[in-house]
Amino acid sequence: xxxxxxxxxxxxxxxxxxxxxxxxxxxxxxxxxxxxxxxxxxxxxxxxxxxxxxxxxxxxxxxxxxxxxxxxxxxxxxxxxxxxxxxxxxxxxxxxxxxxxxxxxxxxxxxxxxxxxxxxxxxxxxxxxxxxxxxxxxxxxxxxxxxxxxxxxxxxxxxxxxxxxxxxxxxxxxxxxxxxxxxxxxxxxxxxxxxxxxxxxxxxxxxxxxxxxxxxxxxxxxxxxxxxxxxxxxxxxxxxxxxxxxxxxxxxxxxxxxxxxxxxxxxxxxxxxxxxxxxxxxxxxxxxxxxxxxxxxxxx
Amino acid sequence: xxxxxxxxxxxxxxxxxxxxxxxxxxxxxxxxxxxxxxxxxxxxxxxxxxxxxxxxxxxxxxxxxxxxxxxxxxxxxxxxxxxxxxxxxxxxxxxxxxxxxxxxxxxxxxxxxxxxxxxxxxxxxxxxxxxxxxxxxxxxxxxxxxxxxxxxxxxxxxxxxxxxxxxxxxxxxxxxxxxxxxxxxxxxxxxxxxxxxxxxxxxxxxxxxxxxxxxxxxxxxxxxxxxxxxxxxxxxxxxxxxxxxxxxxxxxxxxxxxxxxxxxxxxxxxxxxxxxxxxxxxxxxxxxxxxxxxxxxxxxxxxxxxxxxxxxxxxxxxxxxxxxxxxxxxxxxxxxxxxxxxxxxxxxxxxxxxxxxxxxxxxxxxxxxxxxxxxxxxxxxxxxxxxxxxxxxxxxxxxxxxxxxxxxxxxxxxxxxxxxxxxxxxxxxxxxxxxxxxxxxxxxxxxxxxxxxxxxxxxxxxxxxxxxxxxxxxxxxxxxxxxxxxxxxxxxxxxxxxxxxxxxxxxxxxxxxxxxxxxxxx
Numbered sequence: 001x002x003x004x005x006x007x008x009x010x011x012x013x014x015x016x017x018x019x020x021x022x023x024x025x026x027x028x029x030x031x032x033x034x035x036x037x038x039x040x041x042x043x044x045x046x047x048x049x050x051x052x053x054x055x056x057x058x059x060x061x062x063x064x065x066x067x068x069x070x071x072x073x074x075x076x077x078x079x080x081x082x083x084x085x086x087x088x089x090x091x092x093x094x095x096x097x098x099x100x101x102x103x104x105x106x107x108x109x110x111x112x113x114x115x116x117x118x119x120x121x122x123x124x125x126x127x128x129x130x131x132x133x134x135x136x137x138x139x140x141x142x143x144x145x146x147x148x149x150x151x152x153x154x155x156x157x158x159x160x161x162x163x164x165x166x167x168x169x170x171x172x173x174x175x176x177x178x179x180x181x182x183x184x185x186x187x188x189x190x191x192x193x194x195x196x197x198x199x200x201x202x203x204x205x206x207x208x209x210x211x212x213x214x215x216x217x218x219x220x221x222x223x224x225x226x227x228x229x230x231x232x233x234x235x236x237x238x239x240x241x242x243x244x245x246x247x248x249x250x251x252x253x254x255x256x257x258x259x260x261x262x263x264x265x266x267x268x269x270x271x272x273x274x275x276x277x278x279x280x281x282x283x284x285x286x287x288x289x290x291x292x293x294x295x296x297x298x299x300x
Numbered sequence: 301x302x303x304x305x306x307x308x309x310x311x312x313x314x315x316x317x318x319x320x321x322x323x324x325x326x327x328x329x330x331x332x333x334x335x336x337x338x339x340x341x342x343x344x345x346x347x348x349x350x351x352x353x354x355x356x357x358x359x360x361x362x363x364x365x366x367x368x369x370x371x372x373x374x375x376x377x378x379x380x381x382x383x384x385x386x387x388x389x390x391x392x393x394x395x396x397x398x399x400x401x402x403x404x405x406x407x408x409x410x411x412x413x414x415x416x417x418x419x420x421x422x423x424x425x426x427x428x429x430x431x432x433x434x435x436x437x438x439x440x441x442x443x444x445x446x447x448x449x450x451x452x453x454x455x456x457x458x459x460x461x462x463x464x465x466x467x468x469x470x471x472x473x474x475x476x477x478x479x480x481x482x483x484x485x486x487x488x489x490x491x492x493x494x495x496x497x498x499x500x501x502x503x504x505x506x507x508x509x510x511x512x513x514x515x516x517x518x519x520x521x522x523x524x525x526x527x528x529x530x531x532x533x534x535x536x537x538x539x540x541x542x543x544x545x546x547x548x549x550x551x552x553x554x555x556x557x558x559x560x561x562x563x564x565x566x567x568x569x570x571x572x573x574x575x576x577x578x579x580x581x582x583x584x585x586x587x588x589x590x591x592x593x594x595x596x597x598x599x600x601x602x603x604x605x606x607x608x609x610x611x612x613x614x615x616x617x618x619x620x621x622x623x624x625x626x627x628x629x630x631x632x633x634x635x636x637x638x639x640x641x642x643x644x645x646x647x648x649x650x651x652x653x654x655x656x657x658x659x660x661x662x663x664x665x666x667x668x669x670x671x672x673x674x675x676x677x678x679x680x681x682x683x684x685x686x687x688x689x690x691x692x693x694x695x696x697x698x699x700x701x702x703x704x705x706x707x708x709x710x711x712x713x714x715x716x717x718x719x720x721x722x723x724x725x726x727x728x729x730x731x732x733x734x735x736x737x738x739x740x741x742x743x744x745x746x747x748x749x750x751x752x753x754x755x756x757x758x759x760x761x762x763x764x765x766x767x768x769x770x771x772x773x774x775x776x777x778x779x780x781x782x783x784x785x786x787x788x789x790x791x792x793x794x795x796x797x798x799x800x801x802x803x804x805x806x807x808x809x810x811x812x813x814x815x816x817x818x819x820x821x822x
Binding site: 004006008013014015016017018019020021022023025026027028031032033034036037038045047048049050051052053054055056057058059061062063065083085088090091092093094095096101104129130131133134135136137138140162163220221222224246247248250251252253254255256257258261263269273274275276277 | 510
């Protein structure tokens with residue numbers, strides 16, 4: 001048998017709904033069982049050291065895995081799902097040490113310091129998402145906010161989406177395994193997203209684009225035609241949903257008669273909401289996508 | 301157990317803390333206080349708070365069906381359904397949904413049930429009963445099992461080890477068959493999401509459920525693809541899921557004896573059938589007596605929750621004001637009570653209520669299982685009874701879905717026009733896979749001014765209340781004998797039989813764990 005290199009992955013969940021993990025379970029090629037059991041790339045196997053949703057152990061025995069430097073001594077990838085609740089240590093805790101409940105943001109910072117890379121899965125860890133939206137009572141923030149606060153420098157890849165498509169996640173992990181971090185880093189946009197998945201505008205690749213050009217618009221749910229009048233955010237959203245489609249290529253939001261809500265974008269949901277409100281000239285400024293960390297426009 | 305003072309901050313050697321309890325949705329910690337080998341008290345602690353109810357305030361009402369799904373990535377469709385019902389009510393279109401719209405809503409929720417139940421038994425619960433190591437010397441030709449063996453040969457055993465050790469009782473052949481079921485289940489649950497995606501656009505977090513109906517046109521090609529996927533899932537339920545539950549029940553028969561809980565059950569009723577009530581009926585079952593659910597009797601108590609005391613209220617007036625360091629509080633879950641007392645919700649509650657109400661389909665399914673397992677109906681209120689009820693429900697829902705699919709009328713309307721009122725209120729009640737789910741909305745100046753959710757795991761995982769009555773999971777743990785405190789299988793098996801979903805239960809409240817340290821299960 002050929003030598004197989006283990007790539008340890010620690011998947012930490014903060015202010016999360018588990019939807020990103022469930023989306024990865026929906027992966028078709030490779031499927032979920034293969035991701036855990038088989039080689040993700042020739043000679044490379046992902047060793048899923050920690051993921052609360054699926055791991056057999058519990059309690060102290062699993063907290064030991066992410067607290068024990070030795071168990072993580074071989075370079076590992078930290079996958080972050082969900083926000084970091086920075087408003088109060090008690091808003092999100094995971095396990096105890098010496099009778100003290102450990103804040104998730106403390107695990108995240110400690111693990112990021114030793115990781116070969118941090119992969120932020122989903123809009124929450126990438127940009128803040130819904131938990132960090134207006135009204136946010138917990139100080140919920142993106143992983144990058146935490147890394148900056150703690151002065152941690154580590155290669156970072158963002159795979160936003162609410163949830164992200166499993167191909168975006170599995171494909172990115174496989175690319176790191178096959179080509180290495182540097183090669184992948186060269187293919188990221190200014191928001192650290194792989195351009196192969198997030199490089200194209202939804203409106204420009206939408207199968208209903210011809211309806212838009214011809215002025216055929218749906219005026220209520222269930223009608224054919226372009227969904228622009230129902231609030232479609234395709235014109236300000238960059239992802240390959242129209243061509244890749246979701247759930248093993250079954251369908252996608254616009255295909256099911258729903259406007260795109262721009263769930264992959266840093267402005268989701270505040271700048272992209274109201275989700276069913278039409279984009280118009282006066283409001284284009286509000287819908288322009290901003291880098292959440294610099295407030296500068298991300299795309300023309 | 302009623303009237304017992306919670307052992308707050310009791311950090312003596314009798315406490316077993318499990319933090320986190322894995323293989324559930326979300327962040328849960330369990331503190332169990334053990335004396336003489338028996339659980340005397342228990343505290344179920346939600347340790348994450350996001351504050352969705354706060355985030356919803358000020359938003360456009362239509363956004364609620366999208367935002368509330370993000371409460372939970374395992375059961376988003378249940379929230380999408382409750383939110384659509386809630387907005388139907390507030391927008392005055394509740395009785396006007398076209399038949400296609402109603403049927404597609406049932407189909408979407410049905411897909412969610414199938415995905416969730418199959419995921420729960422195999423991916424979440426089964427590792428408490430099944431020994432993956434039995435595949436180490438597998439010599440057969442099944443490619444999935446060969447992959448498991450190759451995996452074991454590499455000796456990097458995450459995520460299947462570490463684990464609790466000791467009480468794995470099935471013989472090698474049975475373990476191998478159950479591991480094969482585990483791998484198949486990962487595939488079949490994905491197919492359930494593909495099926496949902498046909499009308500729902502994507503999963504998790506479908507975009508098809510909206511007030512007034514659904515977004516997706518009904519076409520013949522969609523029906524045909526849906527049916528093919530449904531048939532594959534039905535075959536799996538019949539040939540793998542239900543037999544696997546019965547196999548586990550055969551090996552762990554004593555788990556029909558433990559984990560009873562509060563003995564009081566509630567359902568709002570789910571999947572309305574055209575002119576014929578619900579597929580699974582509503583009711584409140586106590587002491588064998590069935591009564592109608594009156595939502596005016598629902599209140600939330602925050603005596604031991606990390607919320608300010610003025611958050612104890614009926615949901616329509618509910619508020620969510622976090623108080624992370626409140627004296628005596630130990631969880632971010634509120635304590636919902638019906639007529640002042642806890643109620644268990646979920647597949648077991650729905651089965652018992654339907655059975656008592658005279659639903660023949662449910663009676664036949666349940667009687668068949670009782671006969672195979674050789675037990676009386678009273679044993680259903682147990683760890684294994686919950687798993688069995690979930691599996692039978694999967695078959696009942698899948699069968700009903702085939703019928704609804706046949707009633708769809710291609711080309712006919714799926715939604716009615718809607719308009720947002722200046723001011724309104726609404727309530728949406730349904731049953732998620734894990735139990736009774738209610739959304740309450742208040743609209744002022746055409747935006748959301750109040751939104752409250754009371755979700756299944758808040759009922760089941762609720763803390764003690766002002767009369768010191770523990771919640772259903774806490775009651776299910778109390779009185780349990782723990783054979784090996786280093787490997788407290790009994791505790792985790794009881795907890796997982798409820799299929800807890802913590803993101804849901806603390807979404808609305810504040811959630812954070814605190815130092816109650818005894819057992820940790822999150």
